[in-house]
Amino acid sequence: MIEIIVIVLAAIGWAFSLSGAVGIVRMPDVYCRIQCSSKMITMGALPVLVALVVGEGPITVFGSRALLVAVLLLVINPVASHALARAAYKTGVPMWPGAVADQVADRRRGES
Amino acid sequence: MSQVYLAVAIAEVAVMAVLLIRLAAGPTISDRIVALNAMSTQAAIAVLFFAAFADRTIYCDVALWLASFSYLGAIVWSRYLERGLL
Numbered sequence: 624m625i626e627i628i629v630i631v632l633a634a635i636g637w638a639f640s641l642s643g644a645v646g647i648v649r650m651p652d653v654y655c656r657i658q659c660s661s662k663m664i665t666m667g668a669l670p671v672l673v674a675l676v677v678g679e680g681p682i683t684v685f686g687s688r689a690l691l692v693a694v695l696l697l698v699i700n701p702v703a704s705h706a707l708a709r710a711a712y713k714t715g716v717p718m719w720p721g722a723v724a725d726q727v728a729d730r731r732r733g734e735s
Numbered sequence: 736m737s738q739v740y741l742a743v744a745i746a747e748v749a750v751m752a753v754l755l756i757r758l759a760a761g762p763t764i765s766d767r768i769v770a771l772n773a774m775s776t777q778a779a780i781a782v783l784f785f786a787a788f789a790d791r792t793i794y795c796d797v798a799l800w801l802a803s804f805s806y807l808g809a810i811v812w813s814r815y816l817e818r819g820l821l
Contacts, residue, residue: 626736633743637750640777644753647773653765656757660773671743671780675787678736685787688795692779692802699806703772703813710813711765 629678636671643667652719653711657704664700669693740788747781768812775805 643663650656672693679686718725754777757770779802786794 626739629736629739633739633746637743637746640747640750641753644750644773647754647770648757653763653769656766656769660769663773664776668776668780671747672783674743675740675783678740679787684792685783685795688799689783692783692799695799695802696776699803703806703809706810706813707765707768707772710816711763713817714765716763716765 625678629674632670632674632677636667636669636674639663639670640667651721653716654708654718657708657711661700661704664696668696672696737788737790740784744781744784744788747777747784751777751781764816768809772805772809775801775808779805 640663643659643666646659647656647663650659672689675689676686676693679689681687681690712727751774754770754774758767758774761767761770779798782794782801783798786792786798
């Protein structure tokens with residue numbers, strides 16, 4: 624029974640990780656790729672780690688480490704994604720030509 | 736059960752191989768950082784599952800270090816891109 628739960632959780636996580644990786648390869652610009660990578664953590668890495676916690680039990684050596692890694696990823700990933708997107712925007716990485724909204728540029732144009 | 740862990744570790748390494756395309760072909764440096772960030776997360780998960788498969792406790796700490804310090808690397812890289820060296 625536990626093995627079935629582990630397999631299902633790991634399959635969900637792996638499917639999301641693979642689709643996120645394909646999205647990182649196929650998406651047109653940096654900002655879309657950052658969005659794909661953060662989805663990849665939240666829906667791809669967390670179910671896989673939860674599968675390890677379910678399989679080993681939360682108080683064992685591997686289960687506690689998996690829980691710690693899951694909490695760490697959940698906390699640090701938005702910070703890293705935000706810092707990366709901000710740095711990419713400030714260094715002038717061009718957006719995809721089909722993008723419809725750039726609210727930072729709109730606001731700057733309104734101020735000046 | 737341990738065969739399942741090995742299968743999950745190999746599958747995550749396969750996802751890393753897909754991300755390697757973007758790491759090699761990214762037009763700007765930000766693309767490469769995004770791909771490297773995702774790859775290091777997958778590597779941490781793969782190491783953790785391999786540790787559970789091989790029943791080696793000491794590999795768990797490798798996964799923990801990889802998960803925490805890769806993000807530190809991403810943050811340092813983005814700060815460097817934004818403001819220069821200092």
